[in-house]
Amino acid sequence: MLVSFKIQKFNPEVDAKPYYRDYEIELPERATVLESIIAIKEEIDGTLSFRCSCRSAICGSCAMRINRCAKLACKARVADEVNRHGSILIEPLQKLKVIKDLVVDMDPFWRMIEKVKPYLMPDPNEAAPERERLVDPSTTEDVIRNSLCILCACCHTDCNVAELEPGFVGPAALAKGQRYVADTRDGATDERLKSLSEPHGLWECARCFACTQVCPKGVDPRESIRRIGHLAYERGIRSDEGIKHAQAFLDSVKASGRLNEATLPLKTKGLGVVGMTPMALQMFLKGKVPFPIQRPVPDMEEIRKIFELTEKQR
Amino acid sequence: MRYAYFTGCVADKSASELDYSTRKVCEKLGIKLEKMESASCCGAGDIDEVNLDLSRALNGRTLAIAERDGLDVLTICNVCTLTLRKVNQDLKENPEALEKTNQVLAEIGMKYSGGVEVTHFLWVLMREFGVDRLKSYVQRPLAGLRVAPFYGCQILRPESRLGFEDPNNPKSLETIITALGGTPVDYAGKTKCCAFLISLAREKTASKVLGQQLWGAKTEMADCIVTPCPLCHLSLDAFQGMAEKELDRSIRLPILHLPQLIGLAIGLQPSELKLSRHVVGVDGVLAKIPSRVPAGPVPAAGS
Numbered sequence: 095m096l097v098s099f100k101i102q103k104f105n106p107e108v109d110a111k112p113y114y115r116d117y118e119i120e121l122p123e124r125a126t127v128l129e130s131i132i133a134i135k136e137e138i139d140g141t142l143s144f145r146c147s148c149r150s151a152i153c154g155s156c157a158m159r160i161n162r163c164a165k166l167a168c169k170a171r172v173a174d175e176v177n178r179h180g181s182i183l184i185e186p187l188q189k190l191k192v193i194k195d196l197v198v199d200m201d202p203f204w205r206m207i208e209k210v211k212p213y214l215m216p217d218p219n220e221a222a223p224e225r226e227r228l229v230d231p232s233t234t235e236d237v238i239r240n241s242l243c244i245l246c247a248c249c250h251t252d253c254n255v256a257e258l259e260p261g262f263v264g265p266a267a268l269a270k271g272q273r274y275v276a277d278t279r280d281g282a283t284d285e286r287l288k289s290l291s292e293p294h295g296l297w298e299c300a301r302c303f304a305c306t307q308v309c310p311k312g313v314d315p316r317e318s319i320r321r322i323g324h325l326a327y328e329r330g331i332r333s334d335e336g337i338k339h340a341q342a343f344l345d346s347v348k349a350s351g352r353l354n355e356a357t358l359p360l361k362t363k364g365l366g367v368v369g370m371t372p373m374a375l376q377m378f379l380k381g382k383v384p385f386p387i388q389r390p391v392p393d394m395e396e397i398r399k400i401f402e403l404t405e406k407q408r
Numbered sequence: 409m410r411y412a413y414f415t416g417c418v419a420d421k422s423a424s425e426l427d428y429s430t431r432k433v434c435e436k437l438g439i440k441l442e443k444m445e446s447a448s449c450c451g452a453g454d455i456d457e458v459n460l461d462l463s464r465a466l467n468g469r470t471l472a473i474a475e476r477d478g479l480d481v482l483t484i485c486n487v488c489t490l491t492l493r494k495v496n497q498d499l500k501e502n503p504e505a506l507e508k509t510n511q512v513l514a515e516i517g518m519k520y521s522g523g524v525e526v527t528h529f530l531w532v533l534m535r536e537f538g539v540d541r542l543k544s545y546v547q548r549p550l551a552g553l554r555v556a557p558f559y560g561c562q563i564l565r566p567e568s569r570l571g572f573e574d575p576n577n578p579k580s581l582e583t584i585i586t587a588l589g590g591t592p593v594d595y596a597g598k599t600k601c602c603a604f605l606i607s608l609a610r611e612k613t614a615s616k617v618l619g620q621q622l623w624g625a626k627t628e629m630a631d632c633i634v635t636p637c638p639l640c641h642l643s644l645d646a647f648q649g650m651a652e653k654e655l656d657r658s659i660r661l662p663i664l665h666l667p668q669l670i671g672l673a674i675g676l677q678p679s680e681l682k683l684s685r686h687v688v689g690v691d692g693v694l695a696k697i698p699s700r701v702p703a704g705p706v707p708a709a710g711s
Contacts, residue, residue, distance in 0.1 A: 162596070163576045178577055254561070254601035258616040298610050300617065301453050302601035303565035307575055316566075323457045335609035343454035347466070351448040353417035362608045369611075376687050377422070377646050384421040393446040396516040400469060403512045404462040 097121050097172055099134065101142065102185040104192050112192065115139070121172055127182065128156050128167035131196075144196040151310055154246030158196045159185040164248035166310045187251040189260070203247045206263050210271035210290065217281025230278040240273035240318055242311040249305035249315050261294040265305035265315035268296055272318035275325055287326045296322050297336025338362050348401050351391035356384050409536060411482035411527075412474035413441035414492070416638065417449050419484055423638035425682035429667040430484050430529060432680050436671075437537065437545065441482065444473060450491040453605065461508065467495035468509040472520040480525040482532060484667075486562035486637035492526040493569050528563060530636040530666060531572050534580045539587045547675035549589025553696050555669065556593040556630035556661075557581035558621065558644065560637035561601050575599065581634065584666070588673035593630045597621030602643035611650065618643055619651035622659050632662040632693045634669045641665055646687045662690040672697060 096118060104112035117134050125133075128146055135142045146156040149168045156167040161179045164187055175182045190198035216227070229237060243266060250256055250264040268290065275286050290296050296319050305315035327337060342361035346354035359367050359374070377383050391397070419426040434441050447470045449455075456463040470492065474481045483489045499506045500522040510519055533542060564575035573580055578599060582592040600621050603614035622644060625633050635641050645663040652659050663686065671681040672693075683690045 161576065178574060254617060255603070255606075255613060258620060259613045262613070293610075298606060298613055300561075300601050300603045300606045300614070302561040304561075304601075307565040307567060314566075320453070320457050324460070327458045336606070339609050340454040340458050343449075343451065344458060344462075347449045347451060347455065352420070353449045353452075355418065355422050359608055373647065373649055376649065380646075380685050380687055382422040382642075382646060382685065382687070388421075391446055391448060396446075396469065396518075397448050397466065399516050400465045400512055401462065403515055404459065404465050407461055407508070407512070408459075 095121060095123060095173075095176075097130065097176060098181040099130065100181065100183045101131070101134075101195070103142070103195050105141075105194050106192070123173055125172045126168055127160055127165075127170040127172060127175065127184070130172055130182075131167060131184070141195075143194040152244060154244030157187055157246040157248050157251075159183075159187060159251075164188070164252040164308050166246060166248070169310050187247060189251055189257060190247070200247060202260070203245075203250055203264075203266070206250065206267040207245065207270055209263055210267045210274070211282075211286070212270045212274065214274065214277065214280050215282040216279065220281060227279040233276045233278055236276035236318075236321065237273055239313060240269050240276075243269060243309075243313050244311055246310065248308045248310060249313075252304045252308045254302040254304055255298055255300050259294070259298065262298050263290075263294055265299070265319065268299070268322065269305075269313055269315040269318040272322050275322060283325075284329060284331065287322070287329060287331045290322055291326055291331055291334050291337070295334075296326075297334045335362050335366075338364075347397070349390070350388050351394050351397045352388060354384075354386065354388055356386035356388075409438065409532070410440040410442065410479060411532070412477055412479040412524075413443045414447055414450075414470065414481050414483045414488060415443065416483060416485040416488040418638040418642065423641055423665070425685040426484060426638045426641070426665045426667065429665060429671050429676075429681040432676055433667040433671050433674070436674055436676065437542070439532065439537065442477065442479060444470065444481075447473060450488045452487045452491055456491060456494070461512075463491070464495050464499065464505060464509045465512040467492055468499060468513055468520045469516070469518060471496055471499070471524045471526075472513055472518045474524045475520060476518075480527060482527055482529060484529045484636075485639065486528070486560040487639055489526065489528045490562040490569060496522075496524065496526050497569060528572075528636065530563065530580055530584075533584060533670075534572075539583055542584070542670070543587045545674040546588055548673055548698055550585075550669070550673050550697055551589050553590045553693065554593050554629055554631045555585045555590045555664075556595060556625035556628065556633045557585060557598050558602070558625070558633045558635040558640055558663075559599050560635055560640040563636055564599060581636070581666075584670070585634065588670060590669075590673075593625060593628045595624040595628045595630075597624035602637075602640040604639040604643040604647075607643060607647055607650075612654065614643075615647070615650045615654035618647060619655040619659075622648060622651050622661055623655060623657065626659050626661055630661065631696055632664055632669075632690070634664045634666055636666045638665070648688055660688060662686065662688050662693050664690065664693070 099117040147153040151169045256264045339362040585592040603617035607614040668681045
């Protein structure tokens with residue numbers, strides 16, 4: 095089939111700014127996007143630059159934006175892209191400096207991965223064991239799922255928060271971090287949880303689920319972030335406003351069966367809520383600030399019972 | 409067409425205009441909504457985060473109520489949709505989770521067997537009601553109105569939990585805007601995040617994210633944004649001032665709930681849609697569409 099490509103090109107040594115070039119090429123039905131750009135490079139434009147290595151979604155080096163979504167070029171099928179979008183638009187990963195065409199500087203991404211100390215740190219007070227440390231079977235799911243990550247940076251560069259807040263540690267690093275907080279061989283769980291709860295840590299995640307959606311390996315970073323939040327809550331690391339928000343939510347449903355929108359800001363932000371006054375006033379004038387004391391839902395007894403029982407189950 | 413109607417906490421209180429306009433529109437279209445008075449809050453991602461078993465038991469109870477009544481659940485909030493669908497999928501696919509949840513539900517005389525579907529108002533319009541049928545109700549076409557769709561994250565992603573349409577290339581809102589006679593506006597922010605969930609805990613980051621999406625619609629000359637989610641609405645409308653401050657730009661873009669936009673086109677009055685409850689005024693939108701409904705045959709409800 096004859097397929098049209100529009101590919102972003104940029105050579106900082108020559109070009110003032112990035113531009114797009116159109117290509118048309120005859121491809122077999124089963125071609126991947128990577129096979130296509132290799133063919134374009136071989137047959138039409140020898141200057142076209144991109145990274146690739148394994149061609150089988152293992153090395154993570156051919157990540158790029160294909161029809162405005164971060165993907166591995168070796169895993170994306172031309173026919174699927176054409177069916178969904180009609181043609182194929184290829185751009186480098188977002189927010190990373192372009193070295194040439196589709197090749198980006200991955201350094202800021204590696205710095206984020208380094209931040210979560212992606213290696214085991216056994217408890218220094220514990221005597222070295224006679225033989226190797228065994229993985230607890232209950233944590234293998236976390237260890238294995240997060241270890242599937244191939245560091246392609248698809249999730250990090252498509253994350254709706256990292257896109258605008260470069261300080262945000264991002265979904266790939268958080269998923270990596272969860273692999274170590276879940277691993278029973280690690281002895282720095284609380285230290286890790288505190289560091290992951292820092293201002294640009296897990297509570298900056300807006301739950302846009304872009305990471306889970308784009309991950310080519312099924313890591314589900316948002317689920318990993320949820321699990322860090324859960325563990326931080328369980329272990330009493332609750333100073334961030336993000337976790338106070340979750341606590342306030344829980345308390346309000348326990349009290350009335352519903353979310354109490356009027357008390358949530360105060361319980362989340364404490365005195366910091368004062369800074370929100372102009373916005374709150376506008377909302378109040380439009381009747382958008384509900385009365386803080388709300389009637390419980392009918393059959394509230396059932397909900398109280400559910401809270402009691404699930405607390406007992408744990 | 410009859411559904412167990414799960415309003416959700418925000419549409420019940422601060423965005424009550426969404427609940428009100430949904431009921432008005434459904435009444436006119438002949439979609440019957442049985443309000444789930446005793447349903448609890450879905451707990452959003454928050455209860456799910458701190459206590460998964462509790463989230464499954466609370467939402468399992470909601471699903472059991474609908475199952476007892478023999479109805480599928482219809483939501484009008486993206487977060488409720490994802491939270492309820494996630495629990496529903498886990499209970500249907502994971503027998504251990506279902507058993508654990510049913511042990512709790514048994515204590516309050518309830519049981520869930522996995523016989524309920526959770527859907528969203530937007531999906532019902534697209535799939536069960538049908539766009540052609542919706543078109544036949546249009547009395548005041550939104551001709552010349554440039555409407556920017558804002559999907560919100562949790563009606564699109566993750567596809568494994570939602571799966572109604574391609575999260576990277578959704579078409580449902582555009583299809584409805586076109587059916588109502590309006591012009592859909594394309595912009596990068598339409599499938600992105602409103603940052604509502606971090607608007608309290610990370611105000612500055614949230615304002616940047618929100619500001620980008622609002623500004624994107626504004627630069628494409630949108631007259632208004634339409635959204636199927638009350639949390640996106642709160643963010644886009646009530647917190648628009650925060651985004652303006654962060655961007656140091658005036659935006660003043662009116663934000664409509666999906667049923668409000670439909671209501672205008674099918675001939676409901678602004679007062680029936682409670683348009684005056686918005687922080688950013690909608691006069692600019694009303695000025696662009698005919699104020700009177702032209703005389704002509706009106707399709708009967710449920711036809």
